[in-house]
Amino acid sequence: MYDFAIIGGGIVGLSTGMALGKRYPHARILVLEKESKWAFHQTGNNSGVIHSGIYYKPGSFKAKFCRDGCRSMVEFCQEHGIDYEVCGKVIVATEEEELPRLENLYKRGLENGIEIKRISPEEVKEIEPHVRCVGGIYVLSTGIVNYKQVCEKYAQIIAQQGGELRLNTKVEKIVTSSNTQILETNNGTFEARFVVNCAGLHSDRVAKLGKVDPQAKIVPFRGEYYELTPEKRYLVKGLIYPVPNPEFPFLGVHFTRMIDGSVHAGPNAVLSLKREGYNKTDFDLRDFAEVMTYAGFWKLAAKHSDEGIKEIVRSFSKAAFTRSLQKLIPEVQAEDLVPTHAGVRAQALMNDGKLVDDFLILHGQNSVHVCNAPSPAATSSIEIGKAIVAQIPEQQHLETALV
Template identity: 45%
Template sequence: MTKPLDIAVVGGGIVGLATADAIQRARPGLSLTVLEKEPEVAAHQTGRNSGVIHAGLYYAPGSLKARLCAGGAARLFQYCAERGIPTTRTGKLVVATSRDQLPALDELERRGRANGVAMERIGPGGIAERELHAGGIEALHVSATGAVDFGDVARALAADLSRAGHEVRTGFEVREARRTPNRTRLVGPPGNIEARVVVNCAGLHVDRVMRLLGHDPRLRVLPFRGEYWSLSGAAADRVHGHIYPVPDPRLPHLGAHFTRNVAGRVELGPNAVWAWGREAYGRFSGRVPDALEALSYRGFRHRAS
C-alpha cells in the first residue's frame, strides 16, 4: 500500500496555497499535496476580486484582523518584490462628503493610527491635490494602500511549492472522504489520495468539504456576487488610485468605491446581488442544486425576512 501523505490541503486558491506554503516552511520534512478541482489554481475567488492590498485601517485595534492585515500587507509587498510580481502603491482616499460623516471618519482615523497605519487627514485642497476629480469636505489619505493580481501571487506560491518538492494537483475534485483513526482517503477523479491530516481551504465549497470529512457546520455558504462597472477612456483617466466613501457602520461592507488595479483598469463597485450558484459569475448563469440548497437553508430565510 502506498504510504499516505502527511498533509493534504483541499483548495488551490490563495488561502490553500499560502497555508501549504506556511506548513512546508515550518516543517519542510513533511510530505504535502494541494488538491484543486479546477484545471488551474486561483480560478475562483482568488482570481476574481479588486486586488486591493489594504493597510489595516478598518479593523478594531488589537484584533486578529488588524494584526493580520497590517502585517500581511507588508509581507505581501516584500514577497511580490522578491518574486518579481507587479504591485502598485498609489494610496487610498476615504472621503467624507458631508459633516454628518465626520464622526465615522474620526473613528477610522483612531483605528488606523492605533493599528500603526501611516495616514494624513486632509481637507478639500489636499483631496484635489491627490484626486483632482474627487470632491469632499475632509478625507483620510492612506499612502500604503496598493494593488496586486492575487492570481499572480497564487501561481507564484504554487511554483514555490513545486520547487520545494510538493505537488499541486489540479483537476482533482474531492467527492468523498473515508476516515480511519490514522488517515483519511480522499476520493475523486482522477483517483484516491490518503493523508494523515486534511486541511480544508475549499473556499466556496468549504462547508461541503467539512460535511464530507464528517463535520456538520451550522453555517452554509450563500451565493452572492459582487458586480463592478469598468471605466474607460476619459472616465478612467480621472481616477489616480483608490477612492472610498466613509463606510456606513450599519452595513457590513465598505461601500461602492473606485479602484485602479495593477493592470491600470479602473472599476467602480461592488454591489452585492443574489447568485443562482456558488460559481455563477454571469447574470443569467446558475446551478439548480446550488440554488435549491441555499433557498432551503434557514439562514437564508432569516436573512431574507
C-alpha cells in the same frame, strides 16, 4: 501516503502549502484543486488591492492578519519580482452626516497601527483632483497587485519544495480513520495523515464531508463591476473609497486602479443564485435551495432589506450604479462605464442571521477547516498560511525546520 493534503488551490490553500513546506521541508505535501487553473474563483476575480487593515475590529484576526499581511505581501512581491504598487488610497465623506463615521474610522485605523492621516477636501483634491467630498482620510500603506501572479509564484515555490500539485481534481468523499484521511476524487484516491480544507465557496460542504459541522453556511454574494473607458481613466489616480456603513457588511462602490492601469468601479453586492455564479443568469438548484431554506439568510435579509434593495437596483440599472459613483466623482457619466468581470464572495452566515465577521478556522480529526476567509484574505494570505500551520498539531514523525 502524503503527510498533508490541502483541498483548494486559491490563495489561502497555496499559502498554506507554502508555509507547510517551509516548516516541514521533508514532508510529502499534496494540493488538490478542482479547476484547471490556480486562483480560479475568489482570488482570481478580486479587486487586486493590498489592504491596510483600517476597517477591522482592533484585536481581531482580520485586523492583525491584514496589517502584517500588507507588509509581508509587499516584501514577497519585492523578493520575487512581482509587479505591485503602494499607491495609497483616500476614503472620503461626501455628506456632512458621514463625518462622524469618518472620524471613527480614523480612530480605528490608529488603534490598528495603520499609517493614516486626516485630510481636508482641498488635500483630497491634491491626491485625487476629480473627487468631491467634505473630508477624507489618506491611507498610505494600501497598494495594488495581481493576485493571480502571486498565486502562480506560491505554486511554483511549493513545487520547488517538493510538493505535488494537482489541478482538475475534485474531492467528492472523505473517509476518516484514526490515523489517516482518504480523499476520493474524480481523479483518483489519495491518502494523507492530515487534511487542510481551504475550499472557499465550498468550504462548508467539504467540512461536512470530513465530519465537521461549521455551524454556518456559505452564502454567495456576487460583486459586479464596471470599468472606466480608457479615455476616462485620468479621472482616477489610485484608490477612492466611500465611508462604509458600519451596519452593512460591504464597503460600498468605489474606484480601483488596477496594476495593469485599468480602472474598475464597484462592486455592488447581490445574492448569487449559484456559488460560482458570475453572471446574472447563472443558476444552480442545489445552491439556490440551500439559501432559500436557510433561516439565517431570511434573518439577514430582513435586517438589511433597504440596503439589499438598493444593491439589486444597482445590479439592473446602470443609471443607478452611475449615480452611486457620481457621489465620489461627479464627472463620471454612464457612457464612461463598460461592464467587466464579476466576483463571488463566499460569506459564512450563521443560523441567527449574523455574518461571520472574522476568519473561521475549525478543527476536526486530523484536519483543519478554513470555513470563512473573506477579504482581506488575499492581502493576509502569507500570515493566514502561517497561522493555519501553527494550529496543526506537531507532526512528530517529521523533522521541523529551524526558524
